[in-house]
Amino acid sequence: MQDTTPRFGFRLIGEDGAARVGEIATPHGLVRTPAFMPVGTGATVKALYPEQVKATGADIVLANTYHLMLRPGAERIAKLGGLHPFMRWDGPILTDSGGFQVMSLAKIREVSEEGVRFQSHLDGSRHMLTPERAVEIQCLLGADIQMQLDECIELPAERAQVERAMALSLRWAERARDAFASLGKPGQALFGIVQGGTDPELRRRSAEALVAMAFPGYAVGGLAVGEGHEVMLRTLEGVVPLLPGEKPRYLMGVGTPQDLIESVKRGIDMFDCVLPTRNGRHGIAFTWAGRLNLRNACHADDPAPLDPTSGCPAARDYSRAYLHHLVKSGEYLGAMLLSWANTAFYQELMAAMRLAMAEGRFASWAEETKRRLAASEED
């Protein structure tokens, strides 16, 4: 008899230099890697229907623990059957731990050994997020891939401060792992998060300690917070070789198409970022010919679509003149179409990377693609 218990797993399909193609198995299906996860902060990828997100080729979406614990509440979502039916997404879902948003959004924050106490940015209500509660919330949501609570500090910061936060995040990682051992369902996975700012030694200590805890996957946190593209890549070059090759690697909150290409080249398997949808709401389109600002007057009379060869109706069927008009008029449809086109472009980009690797030509593909993407308009 076959054992049908869901199991989390990562299968390496191929490598091309440090870059790799793979597949993550979750209770809600497979994720082709390298994967870009559209961000569904409040249980919705902004301005898109879930069917559209799926049709762009996205295998997995991300949702934010901080937002959902405050509204509508994790217990409420659990009573309604979990996040999957609630947001009508039947594929895999990854949730963050809430740590990053507590830092960037909450009003008052007090970090202690126990966890972080904060006030909601919505109504001022007081909450305590501990490593255990962060796991509990993510289990109530039913997330396939969960994140340990970590302390995200603002950069630049003193080394001692970065070290203290990194060490605390390691102790929280252990507590999260223990909580998940009793709360997690078969096939769900909890990832550890490497911290340590831009300090190679702190990053190394963080990575080694997390690897010793044997998480099923590893995230690199605390990057893309203003340190710059080059520093981010150098940090990745230090961290990635310390992570086990048979586990997926997730670079949190990144990034531009160029960031994604360079990070995949350095061995990253998973990404999430608000750029495609946020930029879509602000009139920016990502295309294979670079970034376009649909607010610019040069588009006002242009009957051409964003990309006649795209498989996405938003990019293929609507004129730039119409998109310009919609964006200038603040119409919903402008945000809807550009968020859709951008989400589709990001998936096309990931699919192109997977194909280039499968054909062993990732390096040359990357150079050519970066040249094409460089022709971007001013925002």
Next chain:
Amino acid sequence: MQDTTPRFGFRLIGEDGAARVGEIATPHGLVRTPAFMPVGTGATVKALYPEQVKATGADIVLANTYHLMLRPGAERIAKLGGLHPFMRWDGPILTDSGGFQVMSLAKIREVSEEGVRFQSHLDGSRHMLTPERAVEIQCLLGADIQMQLDECIELPAERAQVERAMALSLRWAERARDAFASLGKPGQALFGIVQGGTDPELRRRSAEALVAMAFPGYAVGGLAVGEGHEVMLRTLEGVVPLLPGEKPRYLMGVGTPQDLIESVKRGIDMFDCVLPTRNGRHGIAFTWAGRLNLRNACHADDPAPLDPTSGCPAARDYSRAYLHHLVKSGEYLGAMLLSWANTAFYQELMAAMRLAMAEGRFASWAEETKRRLAASEED
């Protein structure tokens, strides 16, 4: 050889009391009447893709001359091939004349015999709208059904003031008709608009004069501007019998489901209103069980959809709990789903009316439906 020149036409299919089922032929296809036209003010039915509008069963949409002449401009739309390809709607389009929006939106307005001079509410630019220019703009847009420029005054007003505006609108009707005779394309139609406020005598004079001008269709304007449901219906009861039975009758800017039922009962064939989409953006859902306010806390834990029997995915597949969450969070998807569900409900309502008439049971259907719809929540 068959003559394939498009012809505008109205075919009466059946009558049930004063109510009637029919079909309007336009250069872009047929319109089943009674018809509700979703409003696409700025060349988009707000928060809906054109394919969705079509799939709800809408045969025709309305667009606003005032908005489009200011942004993106009628000449620009003409250069791009007209409004149909611009907004990706290949069915019939009706445009208003701009008169109503000049009154309600423009900053400074000076009405003269020649026309109305006004300042744009967008950028303060100065414009002149004459009966001839209103026709020219609508022809540049390529509207299948066009409206004469009329003077819309604010109510309540002195009888002399209402009479002056009505008489001016009649002179403008003649000028519009003459302009359309040279500018209109085969199959396009220009409607006259009956004015005269709530004064039966003024309405009669307006209707008779317009009928003498032999327009291919007639609108009733200047209603649903605060006079109340009963006064509106009494005015219709006076006006409709004066209009020729073989021409379509269009009640402008109306209304609630109850308004539509009562107006169809009195012989109206066409409607437009922002209610389904505007209310959708404000968290209100129209259903066969009455109006729901999704902001209300009673929906927070309700796994039921708006209407499990609806053919519209927005009404059928998403829980009230999720809709409540989206609306409370100000998410795009909330407005998208409720605008979609409401637009579909209005089309279901029109289809139900057409069916009830075809089966000769409109009166009893109307009574039962009004009872069902009365169970509405507080906004």
